[in-house]
Amino acid sequence: MSSDVLKSNNLKAEALSLGFSHCGVAPAEPVDEAYMAHYEQWLRHGWQGDMHYMEDHLALRRDPRLLLPGARSVVSLLMSYNPGLEPTQKGIAWYAQGRDYHDVIRQRLRTLVGQTVAPVFTEGEVKGAFRICVDTAPVMEKYWAWRCGLGWIGRHTQFVVPGEGSAFFLAELLLTFEFDHYDAPCYLAPYHLGCGTCRRCLDACPTHAITDSGLDARRCLSYLTIEHRGSLPDDVRPLIRECFYGCDRCLRACPHYRAIPTAVLEFRPTAELLSMSDADWAGLSLERYRQLFRGSAVKRAKYEGLLRNLGRTAEPDDDQR
Ligand code: SF4
Ligand code: SF4
Secondary structure: OOOEEHHHHHHHHHHHHHHOEEEEEEOOOOOOHHHHHHHHHHHHHHHOOHHHHOOOOOHHHHHHOOOOOOOEEEEEEEEEOOOOOOOOOOOHHHHOOOOOOOHHHHHHHHHHHHHOOOHHHOOOOOOOEEEEEEEEEEEEEEHHOOOOOOEEEEOOOOOOEEEOOOOOOEEEEEEEEOOOOOOOOOOOOEEOOOOOOHHHHHHHHOOOOOEEOEEEEHHOOOOOOOOOOOOOHHHHHHHHHHEEEOOHHHHOOOOOOOOOOOOOOHHHHOOHOOOOOOHHHHOOHHHHHHHOOOOHHHHHHEEEEEEEEHHOOOOOOOOOO
């Protein structure tokens, strides 16, 4: 076997030791045509709302070899943000309770590359290349998680790991190296096959955003409270009192969900966030917002967005986030 061929078991063992929950590898090939057709149909419905970046780079989404010239392998990695039975701040979606996952996962993927891939570079010549993708490149990440045999895409359109649920971040590593072994999908098609006749997530969704053809993000509380700029629809306001940044209802309704706590301590909430009361949120100042959410994904909604979700408007001197 060539020394340029990586051992998939070594990579998976290192990934698990770094806090990743699941890891699979697949050859870098074009994404299945039917999957891309389904995605493009979803875009044509306009269900992506204002997330216009999802319409961009379709050619790159279709073929990871255009993202990294010479790519021969795609590694899909999942990292849990499941709080288990640990306390959480009820107003914030689980994934955003701790540190920004982009930073945490990127750092750990660099370490993974350093431990498993970099030794192949050390023979005096550059033999290969890699690319780390953490929500930062046009990769069909749920497709690749399915293709690498880690689970399927549920009716709520999140990725489901059988017997564990959907409380996972997804990331990918593109490599110009081959592996000695590649994984196969556990399900014949990416969508719904593990769901059977279950429709619990549809029943749990208060805005009926989940349809049999996909998710209408424009009705999803997660989209409305995080991505959407401008005012909120009137019928949505009462629904976000329970959780004003994101929404975990469909994730929690899934029978595959288990309260298995993440091993990644950075994703746990700080004592300060846990101590926030309704009165504290009602009086949230810009200074407190910055302090609470330094290094957090919540900053994506910006201060004004959080105030809007809380039913307030920014004070005149709160002109910077
Ligand atoms: S996150 Fe909430 S609003 Fe969005 S689909 Fe799931 S249950 Fe519905
Ligand atoms: S709740 Fe049921 S239908 Fe929805 S993703 Fe989970 S298994 Fe599938």
